[in-house]
Amino acid sequence: MSSTLCPSSVCCNYPKKSKPILFRNTLISHSSDMANNSYSPLFETKKAKGSLIYKFFSASVFVGIIFIWVYRATHVNEDGKLGSIGMLGAELWFGLYWILTQAHRWNRVHRQTFKDRLSQRYGNDLPGVDIFVCTADPTIEPPMMVINTVLSVMAYDFPPEKLSVYLSDDGGSDLTFYALLEASQFAKHWIPYCKKFKVEPRSPEAHFRSVSDEFESSQSQPLASVKKLYHEMENRIELAKKHGRKSKSGLLEHGGFSDWDSFVSQRDHDTILQILIDGRDAEAKDVEGCRLPTLVYLAREKRPQHSHNFKAGAMNALIRVSSKISNGPVILNVDCDMYSNNSQSVRDVLCFFLDEEKGHEIAFVQFPQNFHNLTKNDLYGSSLKVIADMDFHGLDGFGGPMYIGTGCFHRRDTLCGKKFTKGSMFEWSGNSVSGLEERINELASCTFENNTQWGHEIGLKYGVPVEDVITGLSIQCQGWKSVYFNPEQKGFLGVASTTLDQALVQHKRWSEGDFQILLSRYSPIWYGLSRISFGLVMGYCVYCFWAVNCFATLYYSIVPALYLLRGVSLFPQV
Numbered sequence: 001m002s003s004t005l006c007p008s009s010v011c012c013n014y015p016k017k018s019k020p021i022l023f024r025n026t027l028i029s030h031s032s033d034m035a036n037n038s039y040s041p042l043f044e045t046k047k048a049k050g051s052l053i054y055k056f057f058s059a060s061v062f063v064g065i066i067f068i069w070v071y072r073a074t075h076v077n078e079d080g081k082l083g084s085i086g087m088l089g090a091e092l093w094f095g096l097y098w099i100l101t102q103a104h105r106w107n108r109v110h111r112q113t114f115k116d117r118l119s120q121r122y123g124n125d126l127p128g129v130d131i132f133v134c135t136a137d138p139t140i141e142p143p144m145m146v147i148n149t150v151l152s153v154m155a156y157d158f159p160p161e162k163l164s165v166y167l168s169d170d171g172g173s174d175l176t177f178y179a180l181l182e183a184s185q186f187a188k189h190w191i192p193y194c195k196k197f198k199v200e201p202r203s204p205e206a207h208f209r210s211v212s213d214e215f216e217s218s219q220s221q222p223l224a225s226v227k228k229l230y231h232e233m234e235n236r237i238e239l240a241k242k243h244g245r246k247s248k249s250g251l252l253e254h255g256g257f258s259d260w261d262s263f264v265s266q267r268d269h270d271t272i273l274q275i276l277i278d279g280r281d282a283e284a285k286d287v288e289g290c291r292l293p294t295l296v297y298l299a300r301e302k303r304p305q306h307s308h309n310f311k312a313g314a315m316n317a318l319i320r321v322s323s324k325i326s327n328g329p330v331i332l333n334v335d336c337d338m339y340s341n342n343s344q345s346v347r348d349v350l351c352f353f354l355d356e357e358k359g360h361e362i363a364f365v366q367f368p369q370n371f372h373n374l375t376k377n378d379l380y381g382s383s384l385k386v387i388a389d390m391d392f393h394g395l396d397g398f399g400g401p402m403y404i405g406t407g408c409f410h411r412r413d414t415l416c417g418k419k420f421t422k423g424s425m426f427e428w429s430g431n432s433v434s435g436l437e438e439r440i441n442e443l444a445s446c447t448f449e450n451n452t453q454w455g456h457e458i459g460l461k462y463g464v465p466v467e468d469v470i471t472g473l474s475i476q477c478q479g480w481k482s483v484y485f486n487p488e489q490k491g492f493l494g495v496a497s498t499t500l501d502q503a504l505v506q507h508k509r510w511s512e513g514d515f516q517i518l519l520s521r522y523s524p525i526w527y528g529l530s531r532i533s534f535g536l537v538m539g540y541c542v543y544c545f546w547a548v549n550c551f552a553t554l555y556y557s558i559v560p561a562l563y564l565l566r567g568v569s570l571f572p573q574v
């Protein structure tokens with residue numbers, strides 16, 4: 001079925017000016033006639049401005065550090081000998097750690113894509129993209145937020161038949177399921193509205209927040225009606241939250257709820273898999289008659305006696321299940337609190353993967369984590385500004401950024417290893433969708449991974465709280481590159497921690513997790529050193545030694561003060 005049936009020109013075919021290179025099975029497929037001289041790259045990489053000035057500055061800081069070391073080594077305060085030696089230790093540590101951080105500054109690069117060239121060369125002959133949205137708890141992650149994220153990625157400017165969105169619900173919540181069901185209906189209005197008016201961003205809530213009333217008259221009427229539909233949906237979801245499934249109304253009668261009949265608890269239930277929109281079904285159309293992206297709900301099986309491996313376990317179940325439904329060669333992973341803020345991101349990313357010269361070495365494209373709820377003074381530094389606007393550009397200069405769990409596009413085959421992708425795909429035609437679901441359920445069962453390499457050699461790695469970083473590192477160690485893409489119109493916006501306890505919990509988890517990586521089999525030092533560039537090893541070490549920093553910091557901030565109480569100064573008199 002071709003999308004030419006669609007009455008609205010905005011959601012349809014991009015013009016194709018030259019013969020496309022067909023994309024078959026693998027991202028690496030080249031066409032030899034591309035190797036001619038007229039080749040123009042789909043992306044470019046530029047060195048950051050001011051790097052020479054930075055290098056001078058950095059050299060001067062280093063000279064300063066050496067002066068401090070020399071001073072400390074030659075001036076031992078007789079009254080506070082032990083204290084001085086400790087200060088020397090702390091200053092040596094700080095100096096060495098500072099040297100590591102230079103990996104984040106020294107060689108920064110910026111990336112730019114050429115999406116017009118992508119459209120010219122490939123038209124709509126683009127690889128399928130599977131989008132995994134993860135949620136785990138309907139109280140901490142309210143279903144309305146989750147479906148806003150889902151709707152924002154369903155509305156990507158991308159051929160809908162090539163787009164499949166999977167919601168992994170580790171909370172196994174029938175409310176989240178209900179909300180998704182509602183979203184699948186609302187999407188039929190929302191997606192054409194976005195495409196018609198080129199809405200940015202495409203999370204309904206963010207859009208309604210950003211538009212003022214004095215809107216162009218042509219859009220004000222459609223805006224009002226889509227807003228009305230949205231609020232009606234919101235009310236129904238609120239009602240369902242209050243009264244559960246007892247409040248009988250339309251979608252609550254959906255047969256899919258019977259899957260909850262055997263549900264014991266969040267940690268004890270069967271696999272629940274529902275294909276809410278089957279993108280291959282010619283009947284799955286929006287109100288303008290355009291095709292819709294596939295939409296799938298998955299709550300993998302959970303049993304108290306089986307460890308579920310948190311997000312990594314959820315992602316691995318999604319990788320398997322999606323391989324039997326859409327099997328998109330590109331996988332985007334987003335947390336449910338992080339909506340797409342840029343409808344062009346998929347096309348941007350394909351500029352990297354499909355670049356005929358350099359695309360074949362790229363395993364993943366990571367966007368920064370940006371946030372929409374930062375407080376004015378950002379007391380706890382939740383904006384992660386230095387990481388996003390500095391550090392990761394530096395890592396990119398040395399072979400590529402880390403994988404940080406959300407806003408990251410992977411190539412499916414590098415994520416899951418060849419053993420699994422080699423298996424043949426279920427033929428979609430001829431399988432009724434419900435039959436298909438039953439056969440796939442097993443892939444999301446607790447026991448499927450027993451005696452397999454899942455969580456080790458295949459898929460995301462288990463056993464570390466930062467499954468993302470260790471997975472990305474091991475991919476890079478296999479010789480792959482990654483790309484950091486930080487466009488002006490941010491790709492994703494999420495929810496930052498705004499209170500001290502939230503910030504502490506998060507930092508503790510990250511610093512502990514990164515420290516565990518340092519001691520693990522995949523340590524950047526003993527595993528990475530011979531496999532990735534030295535600059536990248538240093539870059540990883542900045543995070544891996546982050547936790548260790550606390551000893552020198554505590555010493556430096558407490559001990560000199562205690563010595564002062566005894567009238568001994570550990571710092572030079574000025």
Ligand SMILES: O=c1ccn([C@@H]2O[C@H](COP(=O)(O)OP(=O)(O)O[C@H]3O[C@H](CO)[C@@H](O)[C@H](O)[C@H]3O)[C@@H](O)[C@H]2O)c(=O)[nH]1
Pocket residue numbers: 134135136137141168170309310311314334335336337404405406465466467468469506509
């Ligand atoms: O058993 C679980 C636990 C969590 N999640 C989901 O995983 C995501 C991240 O979990 P969260 O508790 O929000 O952790 P954060 O510290 O905010 O996450 C950051 O750090 C994690 C570890 O590095 C990364 O996985 C995340 O993508 C990154 O946003 C969320 O969408 C959760 O819904 C699951 O799917 N299953």
Ligand SMILES: [Mn+2]
Pocket residue numbers: 335337
């Ligand atoms: Mn989070």
